[in-house]
Amino acid sequence: MAAKLEPLEEAEEGEGYAGQTKSLKTEDLLAMVKKLQKGEGSLEPQIEDLINRINELQHAKKKSNEELGETQALWETLHRELDSLNGEKVHLEEVLRKKQEALRILQLHCQRKESQAQRSHMEEQLEDLMGQHKDLWEFQQVLERRLAWEIRALQSSQEQLLTEENVARAKLERVEQRLRSSPAVEGALAVNEALKVELEKPGGQAPTQAQSPGTTGPTKERSGAGDGGEAGKEGGRAGGDVPRAPQRAARPGVPVRPPREDLEPPVELALWSP
Incomplete structure (x- = not known):
């Protein structure tokens, strides 16, 4: 039994030692046959054992060859698969x-796009700020020009008003001088002052009608201001030879007008105001 197991164990050895093991087994069998031929006794049982052993060895050899072929085929298949896997790996x-590489390019492109979008946004904001600044600057320039124009207009108006004021004051002074040069006006001014004093007193009442000194008929004298001849006649009848006043007699609350030959604009002089 042990002799039968030995060839099986030897048949299961590696591929490198398969040929050497087979040649050694054949030599061992030949040597054993020679020893049996030289030996004594019956050879039939030993020959049968040898035949059986040879059959077993042949069967084992055949099986080993089949397994070797299968192993080689499997190895070739695995080798082809390995080559295929290596090719697929490559x-x-x-x-x-x-x-x-495409991902890196896309990332760079995205970064460039983002930076370009940010730059465009910043440029738009900068343009908006520049536009606002330009609008403010233009508005400031317009305001400055308008302010300068208004200042010039105000200065011109001020100068014109000062000129008109000076002219009006000069005219007023001339009118006052002319009025003061008239005796009737001087009397009216005195009466006006007296009326003011009376009004300032407690319980004082203003008279309804006042006569200027040196005149006896105020109504006739007023009517004589429109017609010189009639005023002279009535003045002669009422109070003798009274010179005709160059203008209408003044009374409280009535403005005094300069002579008609004076072409200056009339200036009202309030002698008495209630």
Whole structure:
């Protein structure tokens, strides 16, 4: 039994020692046959054992050859699969490299786009600020020009008003001088002052009608201001030879007008105001 197991164990050894093991077994069998032929006794049982052993060895050899073929086929298949996997690995590595390169390019492109968008946004904001600044500057220029124009207009108006004021004062002074040169006006001024004093007193009442000194008929004298001849006649009848006044007799609350030959604008002089 042990002799039968030995060839089986030897048949299961590695591929490198398969040929050497087979040649050694054949030599052992030949040597054993020679020893049996030289030996004594019956050889039939030993020959049968040898035949059985040879059959077993052949069967084991055949089986080993089959297993070796299967192993070789499997090894070739695995080798082809390994080559295919290596090729696929190389292809995948190439695809991965291309994908990584494309991803890097896309990232750079996205970064450029983002930076360009930010730059465009900043440029738009800058343009808006510049436009607002320009509008403010133009508005400021318009305001400055308008302010300068208004200042010039005010200065011109001020100068014109000062000139008109000086002219009016000069005219007023001339009118006052003319009025003061008339005796009737001087009397009216005195009466006006007296009326003011009376009004300032407590319980004082203003008279309804006042006569200027040196005149006896105020009504006739007023009517004589319109007609020189009639005023002279009535003045002669009422109070003798009274010179005709060059203008209408003044009374409280009535403005005094300069002579008609004076072409200056009339200036009202309030002698008495209630």
